[in-house]
Amino acid sequence: MTESIPFNRPYLTGNEMKWVQEAWAARKLSGDGPLTRRCSAFFEERYRVPRALLTTSCTDALEMAAILSRIQPGDEVIAPSYTFVSSVNPFLLRGAKVRFVDSRPDHPGMDEAAVEALVTPRTKVIVVVHYAGVACDMDILMRVAQKHGLKVVEDAAQCIEAHYMGRQLGTIGDFGAFSFHETKNIQCGEGGLLLVNDPAESVRAEIIREKGTNRTAFFRGEVDKYGWVDIGSSFLPAESIAAMLWAQVECLERIQARRMILWRRYHEGLAKLAGEGLACLPGIPDYAGHNAHLFYLVLRDLAQRTEFIEHMKRLGIMAVFHYQSLHKSRFFENQGDGQALPMADRYTDCLVRLPLFHELPEEGQDRIINATLSYFGF
Numbered sequence: 001m002t003e004s005i006p007f008n009r010p011y012l013t014g015n016e017m018k019w020v021q022e023a024w025a026a027r028k029l030s031g032d033g034p035l036t037r038r039c040s041a042f043f044e045e046r047y048r049v050p051r052a053l054l055t056t057s058c059t060d061a062l063e064m065a066a067i068l069s070r071i072q073p074g075d076e077v078i079a080p081s082y083t084f085v086s087s088v089n090p091f092l093l094r095g096a097k098v099r100f101v102d103s104r105p106d107h108p109g110m111d112e113a114a115v116e117a118l119v120t121p122r123t124k125v126i127v128v129v130h131y132a133g134v135a136c137d138m139d140i141l142m143r144v145a146q147k148h149g150l151k152v153v154e155d156a157a158q159c160i161e162a163h164y165m166g167r168q169l170g171t172i173g174d175f176g177a178f179s180f181h182e183t184k185n186i187q188c189g190e191g192g193l194l195l196v197n198d199p200a201e202s203v204r205a206e207i208i209r210e211k212g213t214n215r216t217a218f219f220r221g222e223v224d225k226y227g228w229v230d231i232g233s234s235f236l237p238a239e240s241i242a243a244m245l246w247a248q249v250e251c252l253e254r255i256q257a258r259r260m261i262l263w264r265r266y267h268e269g270l271a272k273l274a275g276e277g278l279a280c281l282p283g284i285p286d287y288a289g290h291n292a293h294l295f296y297l298v299l300r301d302l303a304q305r306t307e308f309i310e311h312m313k314r315l316g317i318m319a320v321f322h323y324q325s326l327h328k329s330r331f332f333e334n335q336g337d338g339q340a341l342p343m344a345d346r347y348t349d350c351l352v353r354l355p356l357f358h359e360l361p362e363e364g365q366d367r368i369i370n371a372t373l374s375y376f377g378f
């Protein structure tokens, strides 16, 4: 029996323990030590943003963004339905209501052209989710936001090293939130990053992240004592987490290069499925420079997808579906306006992801490609 291929296997560069030991040896174990600062400085420089703050997760970075956007009870946010719960929960926790937008026919990302019709006098924020690290059309979304005075929060959880017209995702809206969960391109188990793109919000972001205190400014020597100045929570990761992340950040380009090779091999190896109209492959708009976060197929219907996943499992390959559209979730189904979102439903039922991880060898990938083709009779 050949070895089975998992859907994901988090990659470790080998330097993680070295940096964790350095943090331990320095006896600097809580947040914002030298390794946290190294990670922040790296992203501030590379992505040219006023402030990049490590957080305990992308969910937490989004909670910070919701507070920074000054969401009040009764405000509304617009977000895609085909996404993870963390794209919207942080806004609901602040008392907002969500209005869901459908996905695009050619891509699981949000239908930019459908956003403006959802704007009401109560709308405060557009939550932009770049599915699979493939950019949404930010020109359209930023124009709607400017016209109606809305904030833009980019849920860039999957978007490390991904671009819109050459601009890093997460740097275009007001705030960008990234994830370093073990399923993402670079990871530290659980972790996140908030990009603060408006320099006027940097200090408030630091305060919210440090329990509502100006402790960060105190450590920089800008104030002679610190105290309670705003609402906030504890959003900063321990140094050992930042140490692990630094080991990944150091290898960012190598990790990305490997993923891009694997992604392109899938695209070439499976091109004939699209050519013969048997399945849709990921569509990448001209303006999007993606980061090989995911490789997926969109099949005909739920029955076919279930059969395909079974077929792959019999061959020892873990192919998995993805989001269940949020507008139909048990939590939300009775709260919405009952509006049909047919494309979100389509990706809920028909999208399947193939294994894609750093240590997937070419021979393993060839097995996956052949197993996929064999399902379609090739």
Ligand SMILES: *Cc1c(COP(=O)(O)O)cnc(C)c1O
Pocket: 056, 057, 058, 059, 060, 083, 084, 086, 087, 129, 155, 157, 158, 178, 179, 180, 181, 190, 191, 192
């Ligand atoms: C992974 C992910 C999140 C959550 O990230 P955490 O770091 O686990 O909180 C949020 N949104 C999207 C789109 C994601 O893919």
